[in-house]
Structure formats: C-alpha cells, structure tokens
Amino acid sequence: MAINITNRKPNVKNLCSHANNKTKKKQGLNLVVVRDVTGKKYRISAKELRTLKKDQKVEA
Numbered sequence: 001m002a003i004n005i006t007n008r009k010p011n012v013k014n015l016c017s018h019a020n021n022k023t024k025k026k027q028g029l030n031l032v033v034v035r036d037v038t039g040k041k042y043r044i045s046a047k048e049l050r051t052l053k054k055d056q057k058v059e060a
Contacts, residue, residue, distance in 0.1 A: 001041070002033050002041040002042060002043045003040075003041070003042050003043065004031075004042075004043045005042050005043070005044055006029065006031070006043070006044050006045045006048060008029055008045055008047075008048070010026045010027055010028045010029060011026070011027040012024055012025070012026055012027075013025045013026075013027055029045045030045060030046040030047070031043045031044070031045055031046075032044065032045075032046050032049060034049060
C-alpha cells in the first residue's frame with residue numbers, strides 16, 4: 001500500500017453548458033507511485049516529482 005505524502009488539493013472548476021447551466025467539477029491530481037531505495041511505496045504528484053528530480057540534478 002502506498003503512502004500519500006503530497007499536500008496538494010484538487011482544483012475546482014465550473015463547467016458551463018450551452019444552456020448556461022453551471023456545475024462544479026473537480027480536477028484531480030496526477031498521482032504517481034514512486035519507490036525509494038528501501039522499496040517503500042509513496043504516492044506523489046507528478047509536478048512535485050519533477051521538481052524533486054530537478055533539485056537532485058542541481059545538487060549532484
């Protein structure tokens with residue numbers, strides 16, 4: 001079982017039909033499962049994963 005470590009929330013949008021009916025819609029996160037060196041699974045958003053990879057590249 002993967003552990004959620006992200007603090008981000010889904011975006012809330014308004015959908016609008018041609019008849020101008022408005023309904024709320026949730027736009028979920030792009031969650032991916034990542035394993036660390038010990039083999040433990042974590043669920044993190046793809047945006048945060050990209051930022052982590054970029055930071056590791058700069059430090060190395």
